[in-house]
Amino acid sequence: MNTLIIIALLGVAAMMADALRFKKILLPLIVAGLLAALGFAVAAWNSNLSYYHEMVLFNNYSLAFSSLLIVVTLLWMIISKKYFSSSSNMAEHAALVLFVLTGAVIMTAFSDLSMFFVGLEILSISLYVLAASNKSELRSNEAGMKYFLMGSFATGFLLFGIALIYGTTATFNLAKIASSISISETAGNTPMFVYTGVILIMVGLLFKVSAAPFHFWAPDVYEGAPTIITAFMATVVKTAAFAAFYRLFSTCFHDLTGFWSHAMAVIAAITMLAGNILAVYQKSLKRMMAYSSIAHAGYMLMAIVAMNKISANAVFMYAAAYSVASMGMFALMQSMTDAGDESVDSLKGLSKNNKGVIVFLSALVLSMAGIPPMAGFFAKYYIFLGAIQSGYQWLTLVAVLSSLIGVYYYFRVIFVSLQDNTEGSGHTLNKGQWSLIIIASLISLAMGVLPGLLLTLSL
Amino acid sequence: MNPSLPFFVLATLSVFSALMVVLSRKPVHSVLYLIFCFFTIGGHYLLLNAQFLFAVHIIVYAGAIMVLFLFTLMFINMNKELEPHKTNLLKVAATVAAGCLLLVMVGVTKGAEKLAAHSTRSDVGTVANLGKALYGQYLLPFELISILLLAAMVGAVLLGKKSVE
Amino acid sequence: MVQFAWLIPLLPLLGFIIVGVLNKRLNVAMSGGIATAAVFISFMISAFIFGEVAHEGSIPERVVLFDWISSGDLSIPFSFLIDRLSVIMLMVVTGVGTLIHLYSIGYMSHEQDHPRFFSYLNLFVFFMLLLVLGSNYIVMFVGWEGVGLCSYLLIGFWFKNIEYSNAAKKAFIMNRIGDLGLLLGVFLIYMTFGSVNFSDVFSAASSLPQNNAAVTAICLLLFVGAMGKSAQIPLYTWLPDAMAGPTPVSALIHAATMVTAGIYMVVRSNVLYALSPDASSIVAFVGIATAFFAATIGLKQNDIKKVLAYSTVSQLGYMFVALGVGAYQTALFHVITHAFFKALLFLGAGSVIHAMSGEQDIRRMGALKKVLPITHLTFLIGTLAIAGLPPFAGFFSKDEILAKVWMYSPIMFVILAITSVLTAVYMFRLYWLTFYGEFRGSEHQKSHLHESPVTMTLPLIVLAVLSAVGGFIGMPELFHAPHFLNEFLAPVIFKVSHEEASHAFEIALMSVSVVLLAVIMYATYSYYVTKKVRPEEDSDELDSFAKLLSNKYYVDEVYAALITKPLDKLAAFVYKFIDQGLIDGTVNNTGTALNGISGQLRKLQTGHIGAYIFAMVIGIITILVLTMII
Amino acid sequence: MITLLLLFVPLVASLACLLFDKAKVKVFALGTSLVNLGILAYSLTLFKSDMSYQFLVDYWWVKDLGISFKLGLDGISILLVALTNFLMPLIILSSFRNDYKNANAFYSLMLFMQFALIGVFAALDGFLFYIFWELALIPIYFICLFWGGEDRVRITLKFFIYTLTGSLLMLIGLIYVYLQTPGTHSFDINVLYSTALSSADQSWLFWCFFIAFAIKIPIFPLHSWQADTYTDSPTQGTMLLSGIMLKMGLYGLIRWMIPFLPEGLEQWGNTAMIMSIIGVVYASCMALVQKDFKRLIAYSSVAHVGLIAAGILSLTIQGMQGAMVQMLAHGVNVVGIFFIADIIFRRMKTRNLDELGGLANNTRVFTILYLIILLGSVALPLTNGFVGEFLLLNGVYQYDAWMAAFAGLTIILGAVYMLRSYQKVMLGEPHARSIEFTGLHLTEKIVLVVVALAIIVGGIYPKPILQTAGPALEDLLAQVKDIY
Amino acid sequence: MNSILQYIPLNYYVALAAILFAIGVMGVLFRRNAIIIFMCIELMLNAVNMLLTAFSTFHGDESGQVMVFFIMAVAAAEVAVGLAILVMIYNNIRTVDIDELNKLKG
Structure with a gap:
């Protein structure tokens, strides 16, 4: 709870920075605050506390995810310095980012649908603004508009679903909903619209995690939004969405698994394939990463589909592995944005200008592609393990095939980086980007070599 | 009547x-x-x-x-x-899609009769009752709504403000 | 002495290594000397061992060197079997080998690369000795393939000439075809008898009934091996081509020793063949067909070595006929006499070629009798021996074969007899054309004509003597002398056929052959010497049959058309269309297709919010319908 | 402890390579590989040739998932570890005449490869095996990608994805088997062996594993990555691939498939066998028409390993032992012959057989060594190749005589294409360019002589190999036959 | 005071909400003017609000109405942000036709 409060207050404080003239120390302040929040989260481990009439429940699951979100945000801060310092609206940006994080933390910890909704909206509304925040850039505007329109449209379905669930159970409390559903299921008098409600909530969430066929917004928004915001969206927001998704479905609708899991399995399969196949053709690295993030959503959905006792860990492990590696990739992408050319081909000369970067970059790419000994592999392994355990061999097979496609385009990044640039000096990185790539790849490797640290949290 | x-x-x-x-x-x-x-x-x-x-x-x-x-x-x-309208084809498609959705939504939202008999409480919607709920059980989301509004406000300001270039 | 048997192959091996390593540091006399000495010492040891084994009542001995391959219950020791069969082969191999080594010193004196030649020759002797000494099929197979290798190396000795290396390759590959059969036969032996050791196999086999299917299969598979090695139809075409190698090689490998390995192997496995009359008759048929077929080709060849090569093929056919009719000793008898006279003929031919500065075409020879007296005389003895004039060696062995065949099948006898006549015809054609008439070569060649040095003539003389008297080791019963060879080999032959042709028949046969020979000698003499008929030049129009013969029935061309070229074409086709096209294409096209699908799918991403929302709605409807209503 | 040393010396050295001076890194890498060879030799002296796993190392890695860091060597694996350690110095030495750009990275990757390969052969935990299996793919991928030929980008990617396809299928299979293990699941090899799988499961699991191994081996028709990759990789990469990495697949068949899928093998073994044997003849035929020397060797390699696979699948002790011998023999021979191709390529700047010829005129030592290596690969008796092929064909023959007869065509076709290549390269009149062909350098001589000696010694005295692997293989077969 | 639900089945409200919701969706699909689309989304939200209120009254549970309250707040916030974005776009390209926004695609 302290974590949540600190982050929220940090957001409010950031908002005031401009007015109260402490802009200069804002970033250090945020870092310190986030570290404190992280500290509180870690300190609360195993405490399993519920607050405010069971509005939030900080159990290990939410603490782990909150910590992950904070850590990823801290990583993100490494490359975001320039974004903040170059913008005249630094305070507002920082505040919005922190509000997004607030929403995200709520989404990991809610135990009431109203909290879930509020968290989701705090996150979404701030993000709509952030996506459109590059005002002079038409593509940013377009991204903001698209995200906003489709996001609120999807929210409508989500709310309709929530309403239907409420209609049966007369409560928003997750535990009560679960028990009510369980009772009516055994009694056999579940109204049909409960199922509809589940499906509609699922649709709303599938939109948020950009699963096919609700993924269309993602590539456009990811591409249009400022790169730094895309990085945040692809990692922190995605992680939060999955945390909420799993939390909701594992606590509330666990008894209905047999009902929704098949549809979701098909969606997971389509998502993986669509994301990976579409990524193949992309010339722009940013857009490619957008599609790849869609594909990754497909893998994470597999864990929710499997819905067994390792699924929580699987989602967590995957989110961690994916977020860290993606963050590294986004550092590279940020450098491309700085250079004004986001096409993969512009990476030529990278390895020549930045000695040794190729090693770390390869590590990141291997992690994204899910190849040992990187974290991505263990995450995938865990997902597969869960899926097979629940009897989804076919889905695993699809996952395997689509990750092969993944290799196909991820490795292009390495190929191109290795080539010499015939004209001009080629691509270079700045210090922050460099260090983030190194840090991200090292974390990926560490998680890969010692997967036990994360795999055995038993969330 | x-x-x-x-x-x-x-x-x-x-x-x-x-x-x-x-x-x-x-x-x-x-x-x-x-x-x-x-x-x-x-x-x-x-x-x-x-x-x-x-x-x-x-x-x-x-x-x-x-x-x-x-x-x-x-x-x-x-x-x-001045609003440019969609082509007729798209309009038909939109109507058909929405119509289908309508049918499906109505079709899949049945079953309210399975619920237990409805409550006879008539004071649910009163200010007093809702006030208690808002400041009692739902205090936290209520407070967080303020963050939401804050975010919206900051956002609107950010977007609306003339950028100082 | 028997326990030192391992020295016999070891010495040539050492010779190979020493000559091979010292290489250019040796002159001809030294490299040849070392090589010859190595084989000669082996010969001496063999002779000692022969003496011991020949002793009455000796039993076969195994000399185990080390455990070579053992896997499960398959155990293959590297061991030698010293029995009467192997010692007799030892004598032939090392004896003839020594002479040919000696001869080579003279023959190769002008060759720069002589150490390589001698080392290969020694290596050959080593493998040949392994072949005859091996106490199981696998060690035999080592020698078997080893001699094939040496044959390859020596045929292609002059490697700059691509034709020669083609001939070498052909020899090796044809041999390998046979080897595969042999290997499969060995596997079947192991499957059937649980062992590949001669002693185990034969003792197990002797209790089997006649015409056991497995045994027949074994015999046929082994015979495939023999076909390759001993140049039988259809695998004989490599042998004439093998004449590309230096002449001593032709004498040693392609006449006296290696090509008889097939006969040795069948004799060694006589227990099995005796059990399978079916397989034996196939052997006989193949043998007789080869004998006749090769003899007809021999009639029209103009290369002195090619004539001898086809004659060798034909003679090998004889031996297989003998094997096929169950006369194992007789076959071996012919192996021995053939080794003498064919080595003699080849070396004589070598001497002629040496004198003619490398010319091999008999149309360019003639009247060499006077310049090459020793060569001429020895060559005459060889010719008479192969033609079968009593009392030369060839007569006895050949006569014995004919007698045995008569008992087996009169029709086969007739064919074989005709072959005999043909043999005499082409041999005398060769003889007359080479040594009589007038010299037809160039002036340059004429000025260089000379008799060969003593290292070459000495082996000729020794072999001539052996060709003349060698037949006495197997006198027919008619003469009431003991048939030494039959008695000597009796212990290693499983089933000796006791049917003997009547004395009257033998006498008739003998007299008929003498008369016929005289007629042939006269006829060919008058044709080639008196009438001076010359073989047609290649450019001349031939009548069709002669053309067929002179082109060796076009067998090579047929093989090329039926096997080699289609295989190449097929492989090229498969490579292009199946391997690269279909298999690799599938893989590559997966990538291309993926790109294509990606390119098409991305068109769905139109950029219009309306379309996206439309897709969402359709998606929601679909999910709802699929999950809720269906 | 020895296992850990064997495993980690290359890893540590691999990292150390990055720190070294560019000029000395070659020597350092060679030194390390020799040290490892020394350790191996020492371990061989301690090795007792029975069926047990020795030099065991067993730590938990991820305990909750039943994943342990368990290593050990039995008669089967120690031979392959020996092969790796024996070939590594040769491969490194063979690179001495090449001046690779970024030599540090190159040798680092080579040693990392050694680490991964030893891991593959020594792992006694299914998951660990998989990790090493994939790890081995990464360095070779980069070696091919950085130092490869013209078309390397496309080809290495194809290679990577192709082999990864198999690996992931295997991962599915492994996970499934793991989930069938009793109690708290475990990847321990003994647990996996003793897990009962239903016949239907074994049926599809068979293909999961078989395809993975078949791609790596490679078995027809999954071989199409191979020729391209061999041709386009730097020679040392090709040596690693063909000399050692192919054996991963074969080893996988023996250790990670046959023992726990006996019924699957019963159902599909015949199909797999037919695939292998078709591949033997098919690849031989393909080798007939190759113009590129390296491609020719690549196809010949497919033929050889196909036969090895067939020998393993025959489930006879002769076939199995033949496979072991032939794995080692093929490893040695193919390294030798690729090195020969490399020597020729470096001097003549072409690998096209039609443009070569007459080299035998210039260099006697090279000719002889080439010939010996060639004879080894055509399985002439008294070379290592013969022992292997003899036992393999024998094993196949016991399985099915006709298959053996068909597979045996390889000894004919092998002779045809190898002799053809020899003829094209070495024989004939000296070529305009080949006149300048100079003699061998010392390092080249050492490598080739060692290979040639290994070929001959292996052919004359294969007993140590047979004895080392024998008990383990017999035990394994007994287990499988029990279930039949 | 009795609520209407004593005279009509709850199902009617559910159906009405569904109809209104579907009309909202139809509007989103039908129109190209971003403002109208916003309004249609508001309509969808109101359908939800009405449904929640109906359920709340039916169950005699106030949390449904609290939720409606939250939804209204969120809707207001959304409209603020949405209109800000819209105005910004209008300032840039002088149109609110969403089909003009297709620079990002593929």
């Missing part, structure tokens, strides 16, 4: 005005139909004994949101029929 008559009258009006929102060619007409629609929905709130909600609804929607809409509409000077 048939006690269920108000429902049917209001429902018909709601559906009609909603349809008109969609079908009106002029944006301003749409806005006005929407306001009307909101009033009919407000009527439903009254029928449902949700007096507080009725008040809030009228204030927020008809009073604030719709005014904002109208204001924007005026601001961008769209009172005339």
Whole structure:
């Protein structure tokens, strides 16, 4: 709870920075605050506390995810310095980012649908603004508009679903909903619209995690939004969405698994394939990463589909592995944005200008592609393990095939980086980007070599 | 008088005005139909004994949101029929899709009769009751709504402010 | 002495290594000397061992060197079997080998690369000795393939000439075809008898009934091996081509020793063949067909070595006929006499070629009798021996074969007899054309004509003597002398056929052959010497049959058309269309297709919010319908 | 402890390589590989040739998932570890005449490869095996990508994805088997062996594993990555691939498939066998028409390993032992022959057989060594190749005589294409360019002589190999036959 | 005071909400003017609000109405942000036709 409060207050404080003239120390302040929040989260481990009439429940699951979100945000801060310092609206940006994080933390910890909704909206509304925040850039505007329109449209379905669930159970409390559903299921008098409600909530969430066929917004928004915001969206927001998704479905609708899991399995399969196949053709690295993030959503959905006792860990492990590696990739992408050319081909000369970067970059790419000994592999392994355990061999097979496609385009990044640039000096990185790539790849490797640290949290 | 008559009258009006929102060619007409629609929905709130909600609804929607809409509409000077319409094919497709959705939604939202008999409480929608709920059980989300509004405010300012280049 | 048997192959191996390593540091005399000495010492040891084994009542001995391959219950020691069969082969191999080594010193004296030649020759002797000494099929197979290798190396000795290396390759590959059969036969032996050791196999086999299917299969598979090695139809075409190698090689490998390995192997496995009359008759048929077929080709060849090569093929056919009719000793008898006279003929031919500065075409020879007296005389003895004039060696062995065949099948006898006549015809054609008439070569060649050095003539003389008297080791019963060879080999032959042709028949046969020979000698003499008929030049028009013969029935061409070229074409086709096209294409096209699909799918991403929302709605409807209503 | 040393010396050295001076890194890498060879030799002296796993190392890695860091060597694996350690110095030495750009990275990757390969052969935990299996793919991928030929980008990617396809299928299979293990699941090899799988499961699991191994081996028709990759990789990469990495697949068949899928093998073994044997003849035929020397060797390699696979699948002790011998023999021979191709390529700047010829005129030592290596690969008796092929064909023959006869065609076709290549390269009149062909350098001589000696010694005295692997293989077969 | 639900089945409200919701969706699909689309989304939200209120009254549970309250707040916030974005776009390209926004695609 302290974590949540600190982050929220940090957001409010950031908002005031401009007015109260402490802009200069804002970033250090945020870092310190986030570290404190992280500290509180870690300190609360195993405490399993519920607050405010069971509005939030900080159990290990939410603490782990909150910590992950904070850590990823801290990583993100490494490359975001320039974004903040170059913008005249630094305070507002920082505040919005922190509000997004607030929403995200709520989404990991809610135990009431109203909290879930509020968290989701705090996150979404701030993000709509952030996506459109590059005002002079038409593509940013377009991204903001698209995200906003489709996001609120999807929210409508989500709310309709929530309403239907409420209609049966007369409560928003997750535990009560679960028990009510369980009772009516055994009694056999579940109204049909409960199922509809589940499906509609699922649709709303599938939109948020950009699963096919609700993924269309993602590539456009990811591409249009400022790169730094895309990085945040692809990692922190995605992680939060999955945390909420799993939390909701594992606590509330666990008894209905047999009902929704098949549809979701098909969606997971389509998502993986669509994301990976579409990524193949992309010339722009940013857009490619957008599609790849869609594909990754497909893998994470597999864990929710499997819905067994390792699924929580699987989602967590995957989110961690994916977020860290993606963050590294986004550092590279940020450098491309700085250079004004986001096409993969512009990476030529990278390895020549930045000695040794190729090693770390390869590590990141291997992690994204899910190849040992990187974290991505263990995450995938865990997902597969869960899926097979629940009897989804076919889905695993699809996952395997689509990750092969993944290799196909991820490795292009390495190929191109290795080539010499015939004209001009080629691509270079700045210090922050460099260090983030190194840090991200090292974390990926560490998680890969010692997967036990994360795999055995038993969330 | 048939006690269920108000429902049917209001429902018909709601559906009609909603349809008109969609079908009106002029944006301003749409806005006005929407306001009307909101009033009919407000009527439903009254029928449902949700007096507080009725008040809030009228204030927020008809009073604030719709005014904002109208204001924007005026601001961008769209009172005339400048909206380019979709091709007929797309319109048909949209209607068919929406129609299907309608059928499906109505089809899949059945089963309310399976619920236990409805409560006879009539004081649910009172200000007192809701106030207790808001400041009691729902204190935390209520407070967090303020963060939400803050975020929206900061966002609107950020987007609306003239950038100092 | 028997326990030192391992020295016999070891010495040539050492010779190979020493000559091979010292290489250019040796002159001809030294490299040849070392090589010859190595084989000669082996010969001496063999002779000692022969003496011991020949002793009455000796039993076969195994000399185990080390455990070579053992896997499960398959155990293959690297061991030698010293029995009467192997010692007799030892004597032939090392004896003839020594002579040919000696001869080579002279023959190769002008060759720069002589150490390589001698080392290969020694290596050959080593493998040949392994072949005859091996106490199981696998060690035999080592020698078997080893001699094939050496044959390859020596045929292609002059590697700059691509034709020669083609001939070498052909020899090796044809041999390998046979080897595969042999290997499969060995596997079947192991499957059937659980062992590949001669002693185990034969003792197990002797209790089997006649015409056991497995045994027949074994015999046929082994015979495929023999076909390759001993140049039987259809795998004989490599042998004439093998004449590309230096002449001593032709004498040693392609006449006296290696090509008889097939006969040795069948004799060694006589227990099995005796059990399978079916397989034996196939052997006989193949043998007789080869004998006749090769003899007809021999009639029209103009290359002195080619004539001898086809004659060798034909003679090998004889031996297989003998094997096929169950006369194992007789076959071996012919192996021995053939080794003498064919080595003699080849070396004589070598001497002629040496004198003619490398010319091999008999149309360019003639009247060499006077310049090459020793060569001429020895060559005459060889010719008479192969033609079968009593009392030369060839007569006895050949006569014995004919007698045995007569008992087996009169029709086969007739064919074989005709072959005999043909043999005499082409041999005398060769003889007359080479040594009589007038010299037809160039002036340059004429000025260089000379008799060969003593290292070359000495082996000729020794072999001539052996060709003349070698037949006495197997006198027919008619003469009431003991048939030394039959008695000597009796212990290693499983089933000795006791049917003997009547004395009257033998006498008739003998007299008829003498008369016929005289007629042939006269006829060919008058044709080639008196009438001076010359073989047609290649450019001349031939009548069709002669053309067929001179082109060796076009067998090579047929093989090329039926096997080699289609295989190449097929492989090229498969490579292009199946391997690269279909298999690799599938893989590559997966990538291309993926790109294509990606390119098409991305068109769905139109950029229009309306379309996206439309897709969402359709998606929602679909999910709802699929999950809720269906 | 020895296992850990064997495993980690290359890893540590691999990292150390990055720090070294560019000029000395070659020597350092060679030194390390020799040290490892020394350790191996020492471990061989301690090795008792029975069926047990020795030099066991067993730590938990991820305990909750039943994943342990368990290593050990039995008669089967120690031979392959020996092969790796024996070939590594040769491969490194063979690179001494090449001046690779970024030599540090190159040798680092080579040693990392050694680490991964030893891991593959020594792992006694299914998951660990998989990790090493994939790890081995990464360095070779980069070696091919950085130092490869013209078309390397496309080809290495194809290679990577192709082999990864198999690996992931295997991962599915492994996970499934793991989930069938009793109690708290475990990847321990003994647990996996003793897990009962239903016949239907074994049926599809068979293909999961078989395809993975078949791609790596490669078995027809999954071989199409191979020729391209061999041709386009730097020679040392090709040596690693063909000399050692192919054996991963074969080893996988023996250790990670046959023992726990006996019924699957019963159902599909015949199909797999037919695939292998078709591949033997098919690849031989393909080798007939190759113009590129390296491609020719690549196809010949497919033929050889196909036969090895067939020998393993025959489930006879002769076939199995033949496979072991032939794995080692093929490893040695193919390294030798690729090195020969490399020597020729470096001097003549072409690998096209039609443009070569007459080299035998210039260099006697090279000719002889080439010939010996060639004879080894055509399985002439008294070379290592013969022992292997003899036992393999024998094993196949016991399985099915006709298959053996068909597979045996390889000894004919092998002779045809190898002799053809020899003829094209070495024989004939000296070529305009080949006149300048100079003699061998010392390092080249050392490599080739060692290979040639290994070929001959292996052919004359294969007993140590047979004895080392024998008990383990017999035990394994007994287990499988029990279930039949 | 009795609520209407004593005279009509709850199902009617559910159906009405569904109809209004579907009309909202139809509007989103039908129109190209971003403002109208916003309004249609508001309509969808109101359908939800009405449904929640109906359920709340039916169950005699106030949390449904609290939720409606939250939804209204969120709707207001959304409209604020949405209109800000819209105005910004209008300032840039002088149109609110969403089909003009297709620079990002593929």
